[in-house]
Amino acid sequence: xxxxxxxxxxxxxxxxxxxxxxxxxxxxxxxxxxxxxxxxxxxxxxxxxxxxxxxxxxxxxxxxxxxxxxxxxxxxxxxxxxxxxxxxxxxxxxxxxxxxxxxxxxxxxxxxxxxxxxxxxxxxxxxxxxxxxxxxxxxxxxxxxxxxxxxxxxxxxxxxxxxxxxxxxxxxxxxxxxxxxxxxxxxxxxxxxxxxxxxxxxxxxxxxxxxxxxxxxxxxxxxxxxxxxxxxxxxxxxxxxxxxxxxxxxxxxxxxxxxxxxxxxxxxxxx
Amino acid sequence: xxxxxxxxxxxxxxxxxxxxxxxxxxxxxxxxxxxxxxxxxxxxxxxxxxxxxxxxxxxxxxxxxxxxxxxxxxxxxxxxxxxxxxxxxxxxxxxxxxxxxxxxxxxxxxxxxxxxxxxxxxxxxxxxxxxxxxxxxxxxxxxxxxxxxxxxxxxxxxxxxxxxxxxxxxxxxxxxxxxxxxxxxxxxxxxxxxxxxxxxxxxxxxxxxxxxxxxxxxxxxxxxxxxxxxxxxxxxxxxxxxxxxxxxxxxxxxxxxxxxxxxxxxxxxxxxxxxxxxxxxxxxxxxxxx
Numbered sequence: 001x002x003x004x005x006x007x008x009x010x011x012x013x014x015x016x017x018x019x020x021x022x023x024x025x026x027x028x029x030x031x032x033x034x035x036x037x038x039x040x041x042x043x044x045x046x047x048x049x050x051x052x053x054x055x056x057x058x059x060x061x062x063x064x065x066x067x068x069x070x071x072x073x074x075x076x077x078x079x080x081x082x083x084x085x086x087x088x089x090x091x092x093x094x095x096x097x098x099x100x101x102x103x104x105x106x107x108x109x110x111x112x113x114x115x116x117x118x119x120x121x122x123x124x125x126x127x128x129x130x131x132x133x134x135x136x137x138x139x140x141x142x143x144x145x146x147x148x149x150x151x152x153x154x155x156x157x158x159x160x161x162x163x164x165x166x167x168x169x170x171x172x173x174x175x176x177x178x179x180x181x182x183x184x185x186x187x188x189x190x191x192x193x194x195x196x197x198x199x200x201x202x203x204x205x206x207x208x209x210x211x212x213x214x215x216x217x218x219x220x221x222x223x224x225x226x227x228x229x230x231x232x233x234x235x236x237x238x239x240x241x242x243x244x245x246x247x248x249x250x251x252x253x254x255x256x257x258x259x260x261x262x263x264x265x266x267x268x269x270x271x
Numbered sequence: 272x273x274x275x276x277x278x279x280x281x282x283x284x285x286x287x288x289x290x291x292x293x294x295x296x297x298x299x300x301x302x303x304x305x306x307x308x309x310x311x312x313x314x315x316x317x318x319x320x321x322x323x324x325x326x327x328x329x330x331x332x333x334x335x336x337x338x339x340x341x342x343x344x345x346x347x348x349x350x351x352x353x354x355x356x357x358x359x360x361x362x363x364x365x366x367x368x369x370x371x372x373x374x375x376x377x378x379x380x381x382x383x384x385x386x387x388x389x390x391x392x393x394x395x396x397x398x399x400x401x402x403x404x405x406x407x408x409x410x411x412x413x414x415x416x417x418x419x420x421x422x423x424x425x426x427x428x429x430x431x432x433x434x435x436x437x438x439x440x441x442x443x444x445x446x447x448x449x450x451x452x453x454x455x456x457x458x459x460x461x462x463x464x465x466x467x468x469x470x471x472x473x474x475x476x477x478x479x480x481x482x483x484x485x486x487x488x489x490x491x492x493x494x495x496x497x498x499x500x501x502x503x504x505x506x507x508x509x510x511x512x513x514x515x516x517x518x519x520x521x522x523x524x525x526x527x528x529x530x531x532x533x534x535x536x537x538x539x540x541x542x543x544x545x546x547x548x549x550x551x552x553x554x555x556x557x558x559x560x561x
Contacts, residue, residue: 161373165372217369222381
C-alpha cells in the first residue's frame with residue numbers, strides 16, 4: 001500500500017521543464033522567490049504571474065494538480081491576510097465594531113496573498129518537475145564550493161538520498177508493526193490524546209530498533225562495495241549543462257532584470 | 272583463491288556500561304583452501320559461525336588469531352582493504368538493507384562509482400551485469416517495486432559490476448520464496464560456470480548445496496565435515512547429530528536403505544533415486560506396464 005508513495009510530489013511526464021538540468025531549476029526557483037520580494041507594485045506581480053503561468057504551460061503539469069497543492073496553505077494564507085488587513089495602521093476605509101480596515105492594510109493584504117501564492121506555486125513547480133534524486137544531485141553539486149570550508153557536502157547528499165530510499169520501506173514496516181500490535185490488542189483508534197500518545201510507544205520502539213538494524217546492515221553493505229566517502233568517486237550520471245540549460249539561465253536573467261527595473265523605475269500609474 | 276589458516280575470531284561481549292565482560296569464540300581454528308573457479312557451499316545452523324566466516328573473506332571483520340588471504344592479499348593489511356573488497360564481492364541476506372540506489376541501474380552503478388571507474392565504463396558495466404542476472408528490463412524501476420528474488424539479483428548485479436574474482440553470498444535466499452530462491456541460485460551457478468567466478472554460498476537450505484563442488488559443514492565455530500556434496504550428505508546420522516537435515520531425497524534414500532533396499536548412500540537428486548529404485552524392482556514395473 002505504501003509502494004506507490006511519491007515523495008516531493010513528482011509529476012511524471014515529459015516536458016522542457018522536466019528535461020532541464022536540476023541545478024537550473026533550483027537556481028531558478030531561488031531567483032523567482034527573490035524576484036517576488038524585489039517587485040512591490042501590482043504591475044510587478046503581474047509580470048511574476050505571467051512568468052509563472054508560462055512556466056506551468058511549459059511544464060505540462062495539469063493546472064488542477066497544482067491548484068490542489070494550494071489547499072494546504074489556504075489557512076495560512078487567510079490568517080496572513082487577516083493580520084495584514086486589520087492590523088496595518090493608516091487611512092481608515094470602514095470599520096466593523098472594533099476592527100478597522102485601512103487603505104494601506106487592504107493593499108498590503110492583497111499583495112501579501114499574491115506573493116505567498118506565487119511563492120508556493122513556484123516552488124512546488126520545481127518539486128513537480130524534478131525527482132528527489134535529481135534534487136539531491138543538484139544540491140550536492142551546487143554546494144560543492146562549501147567543501148573548501150570542510151562542509152561534508154557529499155555525505156549530506158548521500159544521507160538525503162538514503163533517507164529518501166528508506167522512507168517507503170520504513171512506512172511499510174510501520175504498517176506491519178501496527179497490524180502486529182493491533183492483533184495483540186493495541187488500541188490505535190482511541191480519541192483520548194494521552195492514550196493516543198501512549199499507544200505510540202509499542203509502535204515506535206520496534207520501529208526504531210529495526211531502523212538501527214537496517215542502518216547497521218546498510219553501512220556494512222556499503223563498505224563491502226568499497227564505499228569510502230566522496231573522495232575518488234566518479235559519477236554514473238554526472239550533471240552536464242546543455243544548450244537548453246544555458247538558454248534557461250538567459251531567460252531567468254532577463255526576467256530578473258525586468259523585475260529589478262520595475263522596482264527602480266516608478267511608473268506614473270503606480271497603485 | 273582463498274586461503275584461511277588457523278582462523279580464530281572472538282566477539283567481545285559488553286555489559287550495560289559498555290565494559291568488556293567476556294568473549295564469545297565465533298570461529299575456532301578454521302583452515303581451508305578454495306581454488307579459483309570453484310563453487311563452494313558452507314552449511315551450518317544458526318550461530319555456527321558461518322556469517323562471521325563470510326565477513327572475514329571480505330575484510331569486514333579481522334582475525335583475532337590466524338590469517339586470511341584473498342587472492343594472495345592478507346586481510347590484516349589495512350592498505351589492501353579496498354583491493355580485497357573489490358576482489359571478493361559480498362551479497363547479504365536482506366535485499367532491502369543492501370540496495371542503496373533509488374533506481375535499479377543506479378544501485379548497480381554504486382560499486383563502480385566508489386571505485387572511481389569513468390562514467391562511460393560504469394554504464395557498460397551496469398548494462399552487462401544487469402543482463403547477466405536477467406534484470407536488464409527492470410533497470411529504470413524503483414527497487415521497492417521488485418520482488419525479493421529480483422531485488423537479490425539486483426544485489427548480485429551490483430557486485431558483478433565491480434568485476435570481482437570471487438563472490439561471497441551470505442544466506443542470499445533466506446528471505447525469499449521458492450521461485451525467488453531458484454532464480455538467485457541459478458544466477459549464481461551461471462556466474463560460476465560461464466564467467467568462472469568463484470562462488471562461496473552460505474546457506475541452510477541443503478538443496479542449494481547439491482550442485483556445489485565442495486561442501487563445508489560448520490558447527491560451533493569449527494568445520495565439522497567437508498567434501499563433495501555426495502560425501503557429506505551420505506553421512507546422514509552425522510549431519511543429524513549437528514542438527515542439520517540432509518536433502519529430502521537423500522533422506523528418503525537413506526531410510527529405504529535402512530529398510531533393506533539396495534540403494535546407495537548419498538543420493539542427491541530425484542532422478543538418481545528413481546533410477547536406483549528402478550534397478551531394484553525394474554523387472555516388475557516394466558512387466559506391469561506391458
